[in-house]
Amino acid sequence: MTHDHDLVLRPTPAQITAALNPPAGRNGGDLVVETLAGLGATTVFGLPGQHALGMFDALRRSSLNYVGLRVENNAGFAADAYGRITGEAAPLLLSTGPGALTSLAALQEAAAASAPVLAISSQIPTAGLGGGRHGYLHELPDQAASFRGVVKSVHTVRTQSQIPSAIAAAWKSALTAPHGPVWVEIPQDVLLAQTSLPVATAPDATPEDLVPRPELTAVAAHLLSGAARPAIIAGGGVVRADASGKLLLLAERLQAPVVTTFGGKGAFPWEHPLSLQSWLEDRHTTDFLEDADVLLVVGSGLGELSSNYHTFAPRGRVIQVEADLGKLESNHPALGIHADARLALQALLETVEERTDESAPGRVRELLAKVASRIAGQELALEQDVLASVRRALPSGSPSFWDMTILAYWAWSAFDPRGANTMHSAQGAGGLGYGFPAALGAAAADPTRPVLAVSGDGGALYSIAELATARQYDLPVTWLIVDDGGYGILREYMKDAFGRATATELTRPDYVALAESFGVPGVRTTPETLEEDLAKALSAPGPSVVVLPAVLRMFAPTHLG
Numbered sequence: 001m002t003h004d005h006d007l008v009l010r011p012t013p014a015q016i017t018a019a020l021n022p023p024a025g026r027n028g029g030d031l032v033v034e035t036l037a038g039l040g041a042t043t044v045f046g047l048p049g050q051h052a053l054g055m056f057d058a059l060r061r062s063s064l065n066y067v068g069l070r071v072e073n074n075a076g077f078a079a080d081a082y083g084r085i086t087g088e089a090a091p092l093l094l095s096t097g098p099g100a101l102t103s104l105a106a107l108q109e110a111a112a113a114s115a116p117v118l119a120i121s122s123q124i125p126t127a128g129l130g131g132g133r134h135g136y137l138h139e140l141p142d143q144a145a146s147f148r149g150v151v152k153s154v155h156t157v158r159t160q161s162q163i164p165s166a167i168a169a170a171w172k173s174a175l176t177a178p179h180g181p182v183w184v185e186i187p188q189d190v191l192l193a194q195t196s197l198p199v200a201t202a203p204d205a206t207p208e209d210l211v212p213r214p215e216l217t218a219v220a221a222h223l224l225s226g227a228a229r230p231a232i233i234a235g236g237g238v239v240r241a242d243a244s245g246k247l248l249l250l251a252e253r254l255q256a257p258v259v260t261t262f263g264g265k266g267a268f269p270w271e272h273p274l275s276l277q278s279w280l281e282d283r284h285t286t287d288f289l290e291d292a293d294v295l296l297v298v299g300s301g302l303g304e305l306s307s308n309y310h311t312f313a314p315r316g317r318v319i320q321v322e323a324d325l326g327k328l329e330s331n332h333p334a335l336g337i338h339a340d341a342r343l344a345l346q347a348l349l350e351t352v353e354e355r356t357d358e359s360a361p362g363r364v365r366e367l368l369a370k371v372a373s374r375i376a377g378q379e380l381a382l383e384q385d386v387l388a389s390v391r392r393a394l395p396s397g398s399p400s401f402w403d404m405t406i407l408a409y410w411a412w413s414a415f416d417p418r419g420a421n422t423m424h425s426a427q428g429a430g431g432l433g434y435g436f437p438a439a440l441g442a443a444a445a446d447p448t449r450p451v452l453a454v455s456g457d458g459g460a461l462y463s464i465a466e467l468a469t470a471r472q473y474d475l476p477v478t479w480l481i482v483d484d485g486g487y488g489i490l491r492e493y494m495k496d497a498f499g500r501a502t503a504t505e506l507t508r509p510d511y512v513a514l515a516e517s518f519g520v521p522g523v524r525t526t527p528e529t530l531e532e533d534l535a536k537a538l539s540a541p542g543p544s545v546v547v548l549p550a551v552l553r554m555f556a557p558t559h560l561g
Helices: 013-020 028-039 050-059 072-086 104-113 160-175 188-192 214-225 236-240 244-254 283-290 341-351 360-376 381-393 406-414 435-445 466-473 488-498 511-517 530-539
Strands: 043-046 065-068 090-094 117-123 153-156 181-187 230-234 258-260 294-298 317-322 335-338 400-402 423-425 451-456 477-483 522-524 544-549
Touching: 028 050, 028 160, 028 188, 043 072, 043 435, 050 090, 050 117, 050 188, 065 435, 065 466, 072 090, 072 104, 072 117, 072 435, 104 117, 104 181, 117 160, 117 188, 153 160, 160 181, 181 188, 214 294, 214 317, 214 335, 214 341, 230 244, 230 283, 236 244, 236 341, 244 341, 283 360, 294 341, 317 341, 381 406, 381 530, 400 406, 400 435, 406 423, 406 451, 406 488, 423 435, 435 451, 435 466, 435 477, 477 511, 477 530, 511 522, 511 544, 530 544
Parallel strands: 043 065, 043 090, 090 117, 117 181, 153 181, 230 258, 230 294, 294 317, 317 335, 400 423, 400 451, 451 477, 477 544, 522 544
Antiparallel strands: none
């Protein structure tokens, strides 16, 4: 009997000759870049450092396109966005110690958002490994320990022959649902040493399918088919799995209203008659979802933001489809289905019975009218007008990347992304500085369309150095900086909690002059001229900065009553 795993591809005579006569002048770094190219990578991000120079020297002998940022954390954000936009594992090349550790916040965001990032770091020479204190530059007792609680998997290399297999295993891990960041580390001497190993070609790193158990999808289909008031919460797992089309078919077949989480923006058409949009931080929406007798949650763990700060208490039966096993039933009892969202939705489509419910669109309209009425009573015309101006100025299909700033918090609930996988923010881990470097990563993935980044002045100062990156690579990113002179949302939180704010006010530069010092065009705008100025900047080639001096306010929360 012959088994599939017994079959070995025989090399051709030409392949044998090439393997026996590898090119001269190669080192361990060449094995890294050859493996990446063999896996299908085309673009890598990162910063060079002393221990990592073997990898960076090898880049000039490869076909890989290198995008170098100025801070490792920003390089991680760029790789994160590249992974979200392309669905590929974005390589991130880092040096040992401080360089590696500076990327941690970005890797946490990638983990929270299930973005595939392949971080490859150098290490101190092999003679210094093992936890002893040898005094090498950048030495840590256990560098990988700093990453094990953040990334999806850790892969260590100690010899050159281990490089292709370790990187291939990491690639497979990053792209197996749930997607996520992975960590590979290679000692300096292994990267620098000359190698006589054959050129690394395409290794087998096909991601594993996470298939739902059929007995569970059968029960789920039965519950949904017999429901009187079904509803759906669509999370980021739907976007990562490219399953928005299947979600639309299922919602229409069930006549089930759909709300998208902030990480799932664009998973369902904004103006669809069954769309509850994204108003999760609203008690009217929370009440609507609690009233569902069967609630299907796809690709969401129903965490803090998706549950209106854990005030959501479903009264009906919950079905939860989630690729991250740790999130199944972590917040609410449910029929838990551990599966990729696309495969689970396909299974439900094949078994669910069609429902007729003429009342569903009317209930959706009524809910959205209640939300609009609540917002209208709070004198927030400025905020709504600014967000509407951004939406009109941004071409459909162009991606946007939002930092942790008040306008982004509005966008989570109120912005129509006009398509799946077009609106992204740092709400997974919640760190500052995401918007602009992430937009650079998206522009590197597809430089044919303009990309929008949105930051507050506080977040902008985290990534201002990347104006040099934008200019160096001439990336088509327009950066909207809402300048309110401080950490605006923290100012609000502190005033609400303590009556006054502390440590929230910032001395800030002239952002227009600063942008122009990098050779990046800048313009100062007003709420009245924002749409025109932003549209002009987005239509121009290369990077640009638009600064809006404005103090925006949040709509009133509904989870505190």
